[in-house]
Amino acid sequence: MLKQDEGAKGIQARIGKLLAIIPLSPNKWTLLSVILAVGAGASIALTGNLLLGLGLFAAAALCDIIDGAVARARNETSAFGGFIDGVADRFVEGIFLLSFMFVPLPIVSGVDCRVWLALTIFLGTCMPSFIRAYADHKGVITREQANALGGVCERTERVLIILAGLAAGLALGMEFFIYSLILASALSLATVLQRLIAIMRQSTS
Numbered sequence: 001m002l003k004q005d006e007g008a009k010g011i012q013a014r015i016g017k018l019l020a021i022i023p024l025s026p027n028k029w030t031l032l033s034v035i036l037a038v039g040a041g042a043s044i045a046l047t048g049n050l051l052l053g054l055g056l057f058a059a060a061a062l063c064d065i066i067d068g069a070v071a072r073a074r075n076e077t078s079a080f081g082g083f084i085d086g087v088a089d090r091f092v093e094g095i096f097l098l099s100f101m102f103v104p105l106p107i108v109s110g111v112d113c114r115v116w117l118a119l120t121i122f123l124g125t126c127m128p129s130f131i132r133a134y135a136d137h138k139g140v141i142t143r144e145q146a147n148a149l150g151g152v153c154e155r156t157e158r159v160l161i162i163l164a165g166l167a168a169g170l171a172l173g174m175e176f177f178i179y180s181l182i183l184a185s186a187l188s189l190a191t192v193l194q195r196l197i198a199i200m201r202q203s204t205s
Helices: 002-019 026-047 050-073 079-102 113-137 143-148 155-172 175-204
Strands: none
Touching: 002 050, 026 050, 026 079, 050 079, 050 155, 079 113, 079 155, 113 143, 113 155, 113 175, 155 175
16 A cells, blocks of 8 residues: 555656646646536536536546645645645535536436435535544644544545546446445445544544
8 A cells, every 4th residue: 555655646746747847836726626627517517518527527636636746846835725725626526516416317226316416525525524624623633643534435536436437327327427426425424434433532542
């Protein structure tokens, strides 16, 4: 796992050095990710163009990687930049998922697709980050302990599951997209429980 993490960091470092010459600040890359997400949401909700929406959302996710890589390459990392990046991440993911509220999707196991979309937004987009931030805010655990909180399905894994599900849905049938939402919701719930248990253990130790 360590070697995989180091490999990912090495790739991001090379991306940062390559793109650092472009006259865009890290925060502008972050803003670009939100703009692309809005375009993805509009493509899906207003025109029903799922393929274009997938492409734009993938581009938004790429910009989310680039902003941090460029910040590190230019030595321009800051607490404010990290804050803006985190807020933008939630907007990007929320806009993308909410756009599917306006698209006719198949019913799986007798449950309306909007239920799975809402659960994915609540359990995945909102709760894991809220638990970490609130535990730190209330002083239940230290800042270092809060930052170290992990889980079986964090944002990167969740986004990859959803993107893969949408790609499979476009190729094989949108039921697969719903399956990805169900899987993302279940794993996000597991992550929420993992973090709550970890916080309870650390606060009483």
